Amino acid sequence: MLRRQLIAATAAGLAVPAALRAQPAWRPERPVTLIVPWAAGGSTDQMARIVAAELEAPLGQRVVVVNQPGASGSIGTRNALEAPKDGLTWAAGAAVDVGCYKVLGLLDTQLADWNLFFAVANVNVLVANPQSGFRDFGAALEALKTRGQGIGIATAGVSSAGHNMMEALRAATQLQYRHATYDGGNPAMIATVSGETQLGAVLLVEAAEMIRARRLVPLAVQAENPVTLAAQGNVAAIEIPSVRRWLPNIPAPLNYFGIWSPKGVPANVVQTMTTLWTNTIANSQRLKDYANSRAALFTPLSGQAAHDEAWKMVRQTAWLYFDGGKAQVSPETLGIARL
Structure with a gap:
């Protein structure tokens, strides 16, 4: 459709x-x-x-x-x-x-x-540093609800796609987070890879290569349905679940x-x-x-x-x-x- x-x-x-x-x-x-x-x-x-x-x-x-x-x-x-x-x-x-x-x-x-x-047209994704301990969106969501102010989330700044995603999640769940702003999606993604922040909210196009390299853990996309990152070289296709698995009514334009x-x-x-x-x-x-x-x-x-x-x-x-x-x-x- x-x-x-x-x-x-x-x-x-x-x-x-x-x-x-x-x-x-x-x-x-x-x-x-x-x-x-x-x-x-x-x-x-x-x-x-x-x-x-x-x-x-x-x-x-x-x-x-x-x-x-x-x-x-x-x-x-x-x-x-x-x-x-x-x-x-x-x-x-x-x-x-x-x-x-x-x-x-x-x-x-x-x-x-x-x-x-x-x-x-791009979709937003919430990613985690592999050392953060977060392996799925549900665990990250519970952590953000209980101790969100202590969890840094990298985005490209106010009005960026990642910030918009986090604000949509906050409006739907009343979670909290420490907003770490950068001058673009690539610096925000690198900050999450390096461990400056535990989580990053960026566009999937920005995080795709680091996800394939297992330098980032994809937790969920802000999309109506799961999104598949195509296979590349010897890396198999990766299906990333939709945030709607946990939050059915969240907007996904x-x-x-x-x-x-x-x-x-x-x-x-x-x-x-x-x-x-x-x-x-x-x-x-x-x-x-x-x-x-x-x-x-x-x-x-x-x-x-x-x-x-x-x-x-x-x-x-x-x-x-x-x-x-x-x-x-x-x-x-x-x-x-x-x-």
């Missing part, structure tokens, strides 16, 4: 509106900058570098990935928002971040302010990742990128292989379909922040209705 919905959304999202088709093609005269507002090696960085490489040939220009981490991704995103609106500066990341920055008081922007182009430019860039920039999403990104074997190897979903969406799909997680997450006392602005005042 999920894949059928994604196929329908993809078809709608890759349709080029008639008003855009009338525009002359965009051919950038200088290299295009793609700002990754997180540290190198994380989920956004992984995706962005593949997308950049795929776009260079059809654009006829280099697409330079620049890491600008800080303030939960809002610094790099702000730089893209405030850059000249000529199509030469883009941002990358998770759409839910852009949709919730204003709620958190981090950046005065919302999802509707951007031209959205998605490549993959898809977390869409991609690139975006602010509204106000020339129409032919949007037209050209929409066409490239249809002809290049939607047929990218590199992105398909990346998604398959790291248990992500390949979701080449753009336009209104991208906005509508991402909006589901924005609504859930914005109110999660509000109910948890972390919002600076009420989602209701921003037109974000409670689910």
Whole structure:
């Protein structure tokens, strides 16, 4: 069912509106900058570098990935928002971040302010350092309920996917935890591997290789069903249980990742990128292989379909922040209705 919905959304999202088709093609005269507002090696960085490489040939220009981490991704995103609106500066990341920055008081922007182009959808995973003693999610859950303030959990910071997962768990169970923030999913994952923290809440794409190497123990994914990490080399496939085995009603919306430019860039920039999403990104074997190897979903969406799909997680997450006392602005005042 999920894949059928994604196929329908993809078809709608890759349709080029008639008003855009009338525009002359965009051919950038200088290299295009793609700002990754997180540290190198994380989920956004992984995706962005593949997308950049795929776009260079059809654009006829280099697409330079620049890491600008800080303030939960809002610094790099702000730089893209405030850059000249000529199509030469883009941002990358998770759409839910852009949709919730204003709620958190981090950046005065919302999802509707951007031209959205998605490549993959990721799932969150709770992982444990092998020396922590945690071997399944149930044991970790009980520990967090009874002595959570003494248990460090590494995430990529406030508004990150891992933090969102922990806030969803806290709202469902009233557990507590000591939040250890890092400048990206990769540093958070490394902190858990090294033993700086007992647990890490990150994206599965970030933890996949360390799970295969048995440097991390996967406890549960925030997904409707168990997720299988594909076999690789002499490492067998690994099935990771869904958190819904223990918490049947916890939300599990898809977390869409991609690139975006602010509204106000020339129409032919949007037209050209929409066409490239249809002809290049939607047929990218590199992105398909990346998604398959790291248990992500390949979701080449753009336009209104991208906005509508991402909006589901924005609504859930914005109110999660509000109910948890972390919002600076009420989602209701921003037109974000409670689910």
